[in-house]
Amino acid sequence: MxxxxxxxxxxxxxxxSPKRLALIRIATGCFSLWYLLSRFDMLQRMVRDTSAFDPVGLLFWMKDPLPTDLFWWISIGLIVLNVLYILGWKFRITGPVFAILTLLFFTYRNSWSMIYHNRNALVLHILILGFVASADALSLDSWKNHRKGRTVKKAHxxxxxxxxxxxxxxxxxxxxxxxxxxxxxxxxxxxxxxxxxxxxxxxxxxxxxxxxxxxxxxxxxxxxxxxxxxxxxxxxxxxxxxxxxxxxxxxxxxxxxxxxxxxxxxxxxxxxxxxxxxxxxxxxxxxxxxxxxxxxLRKRRHRDEISEKATSIIFFDGICSLCNAWIRFVMHRDSHGRFRFAPLQSATAQKMLGPDFSLEKTSSLILVEGGQSYTKSDAVLRIAQNLDFPWNTAYVLRWIPRFLRNGIYDVVARSRYSWFGKEAECPIPTPEERMRFLEF
Incomplete structure (x- = not known):
């Protein structure tokens, strides 16, 4: 015993760690916010049926339901408090208020038709989190304290x-x-x-x-x-x-x-x-x-450090109109400046891609990153992975089998001149763009 x-x-x-409590706070807050937003119209229609009102729990004493307009404003107020609960803003006030209002709101919701017991755990979790120090990390309050030089909370x-x-x-x-x-x-x-x-x-x-x-x-x-x-x-x-x-x-x-x-x-x-x-x-x-x-976050920082140290170079067909358009697209969505560019027709390409490099036999796009070379759809997707949101989400296409991806790539590559045309010569970049090019 x-x-x-x-x-x-x-x-x-x-x-x-205070982060664990904070992550549970954020998780419960995001779920309740999803519920309130996705069920908003349904809840407003529900409370119009006054004949189905049968108060339960803390609201057993109510004889009549709330006016529908008042319930609408309570719903809006709860959503606002929910957002503040997630952000952790002035949590000593907003946390308890949101917790109590959530308990009353879901009790009121259960006073119509059946009692939805599967949400009771969510309400009780929020009720606990709203009254404890769950905003000591990953919150606006903790961010403000950090800016004021106050000690970062540790495991306790x-x-x-x-x-x-x-x-x-x-x-x-x-x-x-x-x-x-x-x-x-x-x-x-x-x-x-x-x-x-x-x-x-x-x-x-x-x-x-x-x-x-x-x-x-x-x-x-x-x-x-x-x-x-x-x-x-x-x-x-x-x-x-x-x-x-x-x-x-x-x-x-x-x-x-x-x-x-x-x-x-x-x-x-x-x-x-x-x-x-x-x-x-x-x-x-x-x-x-x-x-x-x-x-x-550690892996993300490590990847960023590698990308900062490594030279990521995109070699492209300098006379292909599609390739030039793609390079401009990448350049304008690469806010961190990870990539440098050079035409396949350049001396830089000849030097860096080695003696086996042949312009006639190569892909229309080659990515050299961290000492490794990527071609075809692999190169396109690895480039997309490092672009700004939402373009980096295209990296999920890597789950498509490579032979299918490369098959589509090859069709476009073979037809790029006939479909999109040629440039008479490699376009000269603007003064702002020149620093991103190794050679042009």
């Missing part, structure tokens, strides 16, 4: 216990769900899978009657009762055994991953979406997202 208490105390008062237990509390809330939601299954009429039928199989069948029939499409995997697995036995046992283990995730970090990560997969299984089998759970945002408190962010 003492070992268990020590393990819990160690987990509860663990020194945690004051950031650890709110994360632990969020874990407890998350685990508690699943544990109560498991207890409700066992305490209900179906009780242990959930364990043998029969209750789950019946629920899946009822959901499919309902969708069929309403003309909706059944879930992707329903027809494939419904006849296999042994699958439902396994899923029923796993579901109860994950829900009733959820408190075990609080004792050790590894157990928590393992439980979070399996539970996240369970939600995706529910989607594929029944077509039911739990967005907060399926995105994995509900499980961030069990992970170490600040380490992911630091690793990403």
């Amino acid at each position: 003492k070992t268990i208490i020590n393990a819990i105390a160690k987990r509860w008062f663990e020194a945690v 237990w004051q950031y650890g216990w709110p994360v632990a509390l969020i874990c407890v809330v998350t685990v508690g939601a699943y544990f109560l769900s498991g207890v409700a299954k066992i305490a209900g009429d179906l009780a242990w039928e959930w364990a043998n899978g029969s209750a789950m199989r019946s629920q899946v069948a009822v959901d499919a029939i309902r969708k069929s009657v309403l003309g909706a499409e059944t879930a992707p995997l329903f027809n494939l697995i419904y006849e296999h009762t042994w699958l439902f036995l396994g899923m029923g046992i796993l579901t109860l283990v994950l829900e009733v055994g959820a408190p075990m995730a609080l004792f050790k970090k590894r157990w928590g990560v393992f439980w979070a991953v399996l539970t996240w997969m369970m939600h995706w299984g529910i989607f594929f089998i029944m077509g039911i979406r739990f967005p907060y759970q399926m995105t994995g945002l509900i499980f961030l408190s069990f992970l170490e997202p600040e380490k992911w962010m630091d690793t990403f």
